[in-house]
Structures are given as structure tokens and as C-alpha cells.
Amino acid sequence: MVPTAVSLARTYSDREYPDPWEKVLDYRRVREYAAEHPNHGRIRVGKALDLPSGRVRGWLDGGMPDSVRGIQTAIDHGWLDPDPESETAAALVELLAHVLAGGSIATESYGPAVTPGKRVSPTEVRNAFECVGVETRTRNADTPNRATEIVPTCAGTVLGRCLVAMGAPTGAKTSLDHLPAVVWDVPRSVRRSFARIYVRHRGLNYADKSTTRVQVERPSSFIEELREVLDDVIDERVTTADAGLTISAAAARELGVE
Incomplete structure (x- = not known):
């Protein structure tokens, strides 16, 4: 198959996530929640999403998982989900x-x-x-x-x-x-x-x-x-x-x- 965001994410290893794709989804959840609730701190965001506040803090402060950064790089180059005929x-x-x-x-x-x-x-x-x-x-x-x-x-x-x-x-x-x-x-x-x-x-x-x-x-x-x-x-x-x-x-x- 052509590379996808899911298959690319799963080439990364992570001690906290048996499935590295779940880390990408959690990061996106945090960023979306923070955009809707800009005044909420890491503790409130963590409780709302059932995530450790320490993990949330890094993502709220501009940190980004390597897998997310890799997906963005692949998107920028057009490598993800290309039409097989392309x-x-x-x-x-x-x-x-x-x-x-x-x-x-x-x-x-x-x-x-x-x-x-x-x-x-x-x-x-x-x-x-x-x-x-x-x-x-x-x-x-x-x-x-x-x-x-x-x-x-x-x-x-x-x-x-x-x-x-x-x-x-x-x-x-x-x-x-x-x-x-x-x-x-x-x-x-x-x-x-x-x-x-x-x-x-x-x-x-x-x-x-x-x-x-x-x-x-x-x-x-x-x-x-x-x-x-x-x-x-x-x-x-x-x-x-x-x-x-x-x-x-x-x-x-x-x-x-x-």
C-alpha cells in the first residue's frame, strides 16, 4: 500500500503507547480542546481528556511528538495517501x-x-x-x-x-x-x-x-x-x-x- 498517516506513525516506537497512532490522536485531541478552551490549563485539559497532565503540558507548550512532526513532513512532500495512478x-x-x-x-x-x-x-x-x-x-x-x-x-x-x-x-x-x-x-x-x-x-x-x-x-x-x-x-x-x-x-x- 502507499504510505498513510497511520502506517507512518506506526514506524515510531513509544513506551507510553502500544499503538503509536494513538499518540497522534491524543495530541490532536489536546490541540483541538485547547483551541476551544484557550483559558484552560494542563490540569483541566488533562482531566477533560483523561490524560496525564504532565503529557498534556508539553503539548500545550508547543511540544510535538516525533510521529506528528514526521506526518507533517510527509504531508508537506506529498508522500501520504498519493493516488496510485499519480x-x-x-x-x-x-x-x-x-x-x-x-x-x-x-x-x-x-x-x-x-x-x-x-x-x-x-x-x-x-x-x-x-x-x-x-x-x-x-x-x-x-x-x-x-x-x-x-x-x-x-x-x-x-x-x-x-x-x-x-x-x-x-x-x-x-x-x-x-x-x-x-x-x-x-x-x-x-x-x-x-x-x-x-x-x-x-x-x-x-x-x-x-x-x-x-x-x-x-x-x-x-x-x-x-x-x-x-x-x-x-x-x-x-x-x-x-x-x-x-x-x-x-x-x-x-x-x-x-
Whole structure:
């Protein structure tokens, strides 16, 4: 699914709220009540809404939960509830492909990063971020034994949380057993772009073979769903075997990943 306020809020952890979305609702209740009763202090507001006065005080004094701030940032960028047929949804799904195939989302910070490859240039990765409205910088370009990464310069943690809300994992991706459902929610042309980006990141060619090999360290269910996406967007032959996919030369030409 595309990211929503609810799914974004639930990427935040909170010791006081088993469901972080409830904190967003409580914050909104406090702000609405305070707007209607501007002379009421924290104790009266807390009693009226059955909330601890200490929690209410911070919100009355201009404090804001991180989840609420994140939702506002996502709204400002147009990331929440985009029409699946929209350019925003397409841009988010294409960035999702870059992250799943050639990048990661940090477990602690939720910051996304994408490593360019032989077929995927730094310019293309930067454009993928810019299409969702964030500027980027290059990280580790001069650091030995570290992959060069393209990362956002602003709103990156909220963008990463939106991608997680869409189905991307944080940290290691080896346990990801299904493609994000949003891939099937967008138009076929966007799904084709998702597949092309994924194969361009992960595809390998051998001098003695005309096929393209996509090696994926994922459960077989993920690999099978990736093949289903390829079967949906191209007519030529794609097969699964040995923890990966084999794409015929004709299929590679049809997909545009020769």
C-alpha cells in the first residue's frame, strides 16, 4: 500500500503507547480542546481528556511528538495517501526498487541509502530521490572498503519511514519474504519500471552466456513474486533457479536491461 498517516506513525516506537497512532490522536485531541478552551490549563485539559497532565503540558507548550512532526513532513512532500495512478506514487515505487535492489534503510535512523552500480549511475539514483522531492549527497566516495552511497540531505528519516510503511525492511534484507504489495497497486507501466530498476541493480552477465542472472539472497517466496512481476510486464521467458532468476536475452531486450 502507499504510505498513510497511520502506517507512518506506526514506524515510531513509544513506551507510553502500544499503538503509536494513538499518540497522534491524543495530541490532536489536546490541540483541538485547547483551541476551544484557550483559558484552560494542563490540569483541566488533562482531566477533560483523561490524560496525564504532565503529557498534556508539553503539548500545550508547543511540544510535538516525533510521529506528528514526521506526518507533517510527509504531508508537506506529498508522500501520504498519493493516488496510485499519480506521479508521486510512481516516484515512490521506483525509489523503493532502488532501495530494495541496491540500497538499505538504517535500523536506528531510518535513513535510506542507495549504492549505484554498473548499470545504475549516480545521476539516476540522485534523480530517483529528487523525484520524491529531496536533495542528496554522496557518502563514502573516498572511504576505502566502503560502498559509495547516495543519501538524502533533508527529510531522509521520514522518507525512509514512508518506504518502510510501503513494505521495505530496515537493516538486512535477507529475511524479506514478499515483495511490497504496493508494486501491484500501481499501473503496469510503473510495475515495469520497478522490475527494470531491480534487474539493472542485481543483474549479472557472463561472457559465455547470453542470459542475465539476477542473484537474490531472499526466501524463495520473494524470488517467486519477483518472477511474477517480470512475467506480468514482459512476454519473454524468465525462470527461477538456485536462489535467483534467469532472464533470457530476449527478455532482457524487452525489459531494456541489456
